[in-house]
Amino acid sequence: MTCHPTRNPFTHSETAAVGVAVEGLSKSFGHFEVLKNVTFSVKPGEIFVLMGPSGSGKSVLLKHIVGLERPTAGRVTVDGRDAAAESTREQVRMALVFQSGALFNSLSVYDNLALYPREHRIANEAAIREKVMRALQILSLEGTANKAPSELSGGMKKRVAIARGLVMEPQLMLYDEPTSELDPVMSATIAEIIATLKEEYHVTSIVVSHDRELALGIADRVGILMGGELVSLGTPAELRTPRDPRVAEFLNPKIDLKHPRFKKLET
Amino acid sequence: MNQLTAILEGIGSTVQLLFRAAFYTPTLWRQRARFIEQCYLIGYTTLPIVAILSFFIGSVLALQAGYSMSNFGAKQFIGSLVGLSMARELGPVMAAILLAGRVGSAIAAELASMKVYQEIDALETMNIPPARMLVLPRLAAVLVMMPVLAIIADLVGWFGGALISKYTQSIAIEPEAYFSVLRRFMEFKDVLNGLIKAEVFGFVIVLVSCNIGLNTRGGPREIGAAVTKAVVTSLILILVLDYFVTKALMHLQS
Numbered sequence: 001m002t003c004h005p006t007r008n009p010f011t012h013s014e015t016a017a018v019g020v021a022v023e024g025l026s027k028s029f030g031h032f033e034v035l036k037n038v039t040f041s042v043k044p045g046e047i048f049v050l051m052g053p054s055g056s057g058k059s060v061l062l063k064h065i066v067g068l069e070r071p072t073a074g075r076v077t078v079d080g081r082d083a084a085a086e087s088t089r090e091q092v093r094m095a096l097v098f099q100s101g102a103l104f105n106s107l108s109v110y111d112n113l114a115l116y117p118r119e120h121r122i123a124n125e126a127a128i129r130e131k132v133m134r135a136l137q138i139l140s141l142e143g144t145a146n147k148a149p150s151e152l153s154g155g156m157k158k159r160v161a162i163a164r165g166l167v168m169e170p171q172l173m174l175y176d177e178p179t180s181e182l183d184p185v186m187s188a189t190i191a192e193i194i195a196t197l198k199e200e201y202h203v204t205s206i207v208v209s210h211d212r213e214l215a216l217g218i219a220d221r222v223g224i225l226m227g228g229e230l231v232s233l234g235t236p237a238e239l240r241t242p243r244d245p246r247v248a249e250f251l252n253p254k255i256d257l258k259h260p261r262f263k264k265l266e267t
Numbered sequence: 268m269n270q271l272t273a274i275l276e277g278i279g280s281t282v283q284l285l286f287r288a289a290f291y292t293p294t295l296w297r298q299r300a301r302f303i304e305q306c307y308l309i310g311y312t313t314l315p316i317v318a319i320l321s322f323f324i325g326s327v328l329a330l331q332a333g334y335s336m337s338n339f340g341a342k343q344f345i346g347s348l349v350g351l352s353m354a355r356e357l358g359p360v361m362a363a364i365l366l367a368g369r370v371g372s373a374i375a376a377e378l379a380s381m382k383v384y385q386e387i388d389a390l391e392t393m394n395i396p397p398a399r400m401l402v403l404p405r406l407a408a409v410l411v412m413m414p415v416l417a418i419i420a421d422l423v424g425w426f427g428g429a430l431i432s433k434y435t436q437s438i439a440i441e442p443e444a445y446f447s448v449l450r451r452f453m454e455f456k457d458v459l460n461g462l463i464k465a466e467v468f469g470f471v472i473v474l475v476s477c478n479i480g481l482n483t484r485g486g487p488r489e490i491g492a493a494v495t496k497a498v499v500t501s502l503i504l505i506l507v508l509d510y511f512v513t514k515a516l517m518h519l520q521s
Binding site (some may be wrong): 063066067068088089093094095097098100102103104105106115116119120168 | 377380381384385386388389390392393394395400
């Protein structure tokens with residue numbers, strides 16, 4: 001499986017990576033506080049991996065960055081613009097790879113990928129075709145162009161969603177669990193693609209993932225979110241020797257059959 | 268109190284959606300493929316059931332009119348009764364009710380499932396406004412197709428009435444007599460009146476169904492709830508608007 005594009009079909013000449021700043025972000029749904037005063041920033045061109053247990057608010061945080069959710073308190077800016085403002089999406093090209101894929105079920109895989117350039121009249125049909133086929137090829141999906149999303153497996157849907165993001169030639173690419181449901185080789189391929197995009201096209205990437213290999217392998221910095229709070233922020237090297245015991249356990253959970261965790265909870 | 272705020276919120280978001288879709292009207296030409304697809308779905312696929320229902324409405328009108336009017340020797344006026352009732356009231360209302368059941372429900376189901384499965388979120392992050400891609404073509408299509416459906420409902424209803432008038436023994440009026448009375452007592456403004464009503468109903472049904480679909484929250488179960496809500500809201504609005512639009516049109520024409 002090859003995944004190193006030899007030339008550069010995925011950038012505009014004017015593309016510049018953008019920085020993201022999250023300042024004192026809090027979000028509550030009713031009385032339930034999902035994010036508590038989260039502050040961090042992502043530099044242009046950086047790969048930032050956000051890890052954390054399920055339900056720690058990672059996906060909600062991503063939604064704030066693309067402007068699908070509004071903060072209860074605090075502020076998120078993308079390239080210095082308020083992420084919640086509609087105009088930000090017009091000025092900054094952002095692609096979010098949803099955990100479920102969120103493919104358009106009424107369109108074929110090809111039309112899913114071609115939708116963005118067609119709607120924004122970025123290129124003519126021939127150029128769109130070339131871009132779409134290139135993106136499908138990178139993710140080993142050539143055979144699926146004319147299939148409906150319902151005919152694909154979970155892992156294929158995820159790859160199509162990533163391909164759809166690539167075709168958008170984004171300045172900021174966000175991935176929500178890009179390697180869950182994928183086999184180890186495909187996971188590694190996705191990690192390589194994320195890293196390649198950064199090196200060759202200078203895209204800012206924010207990756208939400210449980211995948212430790214991916215985080216330590218490609219991240220410039222890793223943030224760990226637990227119970228809505230950012231408990232750790234540092235380079236992968238720093239993360240190998242975590243100070244916080246919760247982080248240490250999260251990254252290296254030992255399977256202890258003599259003292260199982262679920263029994264500790266009961267007492 | 269909660270229900271009241273929900274209703275007000277619904278009205279507010281529907282009006283907002285209308286303005287958003289209207290803002291993108293200039294993009295309609297390049298979305299013509301979607302517009303034509305929606306014309307097909309809204310108009311062509313609804314046509315058979317509109318025709319069947321109108322035929323029987325026209326028939327039963329003639330039957331009932333024949334029964335009551337022959338008591339005082341006025342059965343030769345059946346044509347005008349069926350003609351006016353169909354054109355001014357039943358044609359548009361029946362077409363609208365079928366549109367709510369067939370098209371309103373389908374729109375709500377489609378948009379609600381797109382919302383639940385995050386397709387609407389994906390569109391928004393791609394900076395493709397749902398009001399432009401999903402709502403505008405449907406609104407434009409219903410504006411074009413609804414008068415066509417109403418005219419067909421009128422014609423088929425009149426024809427149904429004529430057929431029953433001829434072949435029911437107690438009525439036995441020839442189609443020539445039926446249609447000549449129908450033409451004598453009807454004016455173009457009666458038909459126009461009905462078409463305006465149909466246009467209002469159709470537009471409101473599609474707009475409300477789109478809004479309910481797009482505002483769905485939660486899981487797959489909410490898709491069914493959205494469909495029910497869209498159909499029920501549409502039916503209530505048809506009957507309430509029917510009164511007010513009729514009143515307003517009478518006021519304008521007098």
